[in-house]
Amino acid sequence: MSGAKKDERDYAEVQAKLYNIAEEIYDSIDAVQIPHMSLPSRTKKNIVFNKQHHVWKYGRSRTQRTAKDLNGAYTLLRTLYMIDFIGDMISQQKSSTLREMYYISEGWDMAKFHDQDESNRLAEDLEIVTFSMREDFKLRPEEDGARVLGNLTLEEKNRKGIKKRINCRDDVGDSGYGIPYNVERDKIKFIDSDADFIVAIETGGMFDRLVENGFDEDSRAIVLHLKGQPARSTRRFMKRLSEEQNIPVIVFTDGDPWSYRIFASVAYGAIKTAHLSEYLATPTAQFLGVTPSDIVNYELPSDKLTDGDVNALKAELTDPRFKDGFWQDEIKLQLKLGKKSEQQALAKYGLDFVTDTYLPEKLGEMGF
Amino acid sequence: MSGAKKDERDYAEVQAKLYNIAEEIYDSIDAVQIPHMSLPSRTKKNIVFNKQHHVWKYGRSRTQRTAKDLNGAYTLLRTLYMIDFIGDMISQQKSSTLREMYYISEGWDMAKFHDQDESNRLAEDLEIVTFSMREDFKLRPEEDGARVLGNLTLEEKNRKGIKKRINCRDDVGDSGYGIPYNVERDKIKFIDSDADFIVAIETGGMFDRLVENGFDEDSRAIVLHLKGQPARSTRRFMKRLSEEQNIPVIVFTDGDPWSYRIFASVAYGAIKTAHLSEYLATPTAQFLGVTPSDIVNYELPSDKLTDGDVNALKAELTDPRFKDGFWQDEIKLQLKLGKKSEQQALAKYGLDFVTDTYLPEKLGEMGF
Numbered sequence: 001m002s003g004a005k006k007d008e009r010d011y012a013e014v015q016a017k018l019y020n021i022a023e024e025i026y027d028s029i030d031a032v033q034i035p036h037m038s039l040p041s042r043t044k045k046n047i048v049f050n051k052q053h054h055v056w057k058y059g060r061s062r063t064q065r066t067a068k069d070l071n072g073a074y075t076l077l078r079t080l081y082m083i084d085f086i087g088d089m090i091s092q093q094k095s096s097t098l099r100e101m102y103y104i105s106e107g108w109d110m111a112k113f114h115d116q117d118e119s120n121r122l123a124e125d126l127e128i129v130t131f132s133m134r135e136d137f138k139l140r141p142e143e144d145g146a147r148v149l150g151n152l153t154l155e156e157k158n159r160k161g162i163k164k165r166i167n168c169r170d171d172v173g174d175s176g177y178g179i180p181y182n183v184e185r186d187k188i189k190f191i192d193s194d195a196d197f198i199v200a201i202e203t204g205g206m207f208d209r210l211v212e213n214g215f216d217e218d219s220r221a222i223v224l225h226l227k228g229q230p231a232r233s234t235r236r237f238m239k240r241l242s243e244e245q246n247i248p249v250i251v252f253t254d255g256d257p258w259s260y261r262i263f264a265s266v267a268y269g270a271i272k273t274a275h276l277s278e279y280l281a282t283p284t285a286q287f288l289g290v291t292p293s294d295i296v297n298y299e300l301p302s303d304k305l306t307d308g309d310v311n312a313l314k315a316e317l318t319d320p321r322f323k324d325g326f327w328q329d330e331i332k333l334q335l336k337l338g339k340k341s342e343q344q345a346l347a348k349y350g351l352d353f354v355t356d357t358y359l360p361e362k363l364g365e366m367g368f
Numbered sequence: 369m370s371g372a373k374k375d376e377r378d379y380a381e382v383q384a385k386l387y388n389i390a391e392e393i394y395d396s397i398d399a400v401q402i403p404h405m406s407l408p409s410r411t412k413k414n415i416v417f418n419k420q421h422h423v424w425k426y427g428r429s430r431t432q433r434t435a436k437d438l439n440g441a442y443t444l445l446r447t448l449y450m451i452d453f454i455g456d457m458i459s460q461q462k463s464s465t466l467r468e469m470y471y472i473s474e475g476w477d478m479a480k481f482h483d484q485d486e487s488n489r490l491a492e493d494l495e496i497v498t499f500s501m502r503e504d505f506k507l508r509p510e511e512d513g514a515r516v517l518g519n520l521t522l523e524e525k526n527r528k529g530i531k532k533r534i535n536c537r538d539d540v541g542d543s544g545y546g547i548p549y550n551v552e553r554d555k556i557k558f559i560d561s562d563a564d565f566i567v568a569i570e571t572g573g574m575f576d577r578l579v580e581n582g583f584d585e586d587s588r589a590i591v592l593h594l595k596g597q598p599a600r601s602t603r604r605f606m607k608r609l610s611e612e613q614n615i616p617v618i619v620f621t622d623g624d625p626w627s628y629r630i631f632a633s634v635a636y637g638a639i640k641t642a643h644l645s646e647y648l649a650t651p652t653a654q655f656l657g658v659t660p661s662d663i664v665n666y667e668l669p670s671d672k673l674t675d676g677d678v679n680a681l682k683a684e685l686t687d688p689r690f691k692d693g694f695w696q697d698e699i700k701l702q703l704k705l706g707k708k709s710e711q712q713a714l715a716k717y718g719l720d721f722v723t724d725t726y727l728p729e730k731l732g733e734m735g736f
Binding site: 089166301 | 469526532712715
């Protein structure tokens, strides 16, 4: 990833960047200097708003990692092994899970990781230092991608290199098209869609409800299941689809503070992946509901806020991602109500209420 | 489900059985008797081995539910409302999640459920009393079905009633075919497969590994992701595929007591769904690994057994599902070793070891 405009992933370039790190370390040793690596400090304080991309990213504060102490030396050694492993995968057109890489390190002698958090963190460090994504390194998580259903035609290049056109409504079963872990341009191309918007849905039950009720056809929508806090591949897929096909994203979740964070990670990016925000975030995404106002207006079945919920809401009041008037009003209302509701609570009025009444009313308010 | 031979689901028959319960309650009241319902007691003690189907099922012990006390009366009232709701769904060709049904009960006045456990349990009771499956009631869980990849052609009737042939290797993306929540004959027909066996895999990482390495083609296998403890639709899909196409099921999981339970639920059924064992269990399924012997033979990276692991292993030693020599030996060995391993630990020897060496060796031992 050498900038947001890149069309095909250039693995040779990624490889070169990684080998460059190894070379610098070698050169230091060769010049009888203590080798080191410099990287941005990954703390909340060092997250700043990027006005160009409308996302949150790491700022200028940096930390040094040197071989002066034993831990630092081990980390640099692990870095070299990991660079070697990733370079080999790129050459051999293989990929591995983060968990597999952790086990692979069993063969790295003194550079063996103690736990997977350690190897995951180092992979993230390499992303930051090389301005790449772990997908560029052929590394992938355990997590599953989400499902999509609607009149969207895409072309997927499968593992054998064969390009296949798939319509995400007519060519797949009712469980939809499964988003693969790699959704970059070398793997997936969006061909065509007549959709007016994408509805990104938190729960599988509500996804299946909209599919069963034919909401995608009746309302010209692409229905997408976020599966709770969405995986990177899901966020990247939405961002690309929204930008390349010019289709707005509407987020439909439960009405509680944790769901608002799902919206924030779709729209603005997550702190853990702030170095990739302009790749993963869709700043034009809009929140549809369930809002605290909906709990009142639709008299939804609700549960009491727990202490954890209240604390999360209070934290959101001061979170820059929720600083606009809409969120401030809604969060304050929710704290006053002391209640939260799930999206499936709309079933109180029957199985068709959500598609016949709730969504049309809310979409109308939003100008769709 | 009026017997294992039924080909098409007869919703009218299910409806009739449900309405029959309502009629009996009505007749009791009409005859100035206290209405009641009789159902098998759902305890571990009342689980017996069914020699005909080679699965574990409920025995003859029964409990009575009567309107003599207030709680019993409420439960019978809820039963009537639920029967009415399910009957309506069948008439209208709709379905709902268990969670939606819980919220629907908001409109049932005094019969409203206090929590979803209550409504789930009542749905299970109705399954038992009517010898039906909750799929017959148009009820479905939140859980996602699993993914399948391999040379299997099936026909899915989609939500619009259109039948579509899908090859689970050539017509889908690399994330495979998503198993829908309804996998009965009215929804899915298996057309053809040249596979020698089905490998049912616990983790997504290992599923993706076998797919990337082309194991399905090289070894004529259907690769299936169990997603941990498999959903009912996944178990039913495997059972039908294995029996109708005569393809054996091989289970490949982590090497710990919880994974052995995944195998047991695939092969023998789970206690929670003992009333459906002959529908969900595949008694011919065989366990491939990771076995405690594998931990020794392949010198796998391992973790120490926790106290919870040790207790679970000891419970398995006396569990009738693990009473054969193979399991007794392996479980005793594991208790002696004090270790467990994950399937991805095989990556210690590189990314191809599992498909080039481990699986061929183990399958050879099993006679494949």
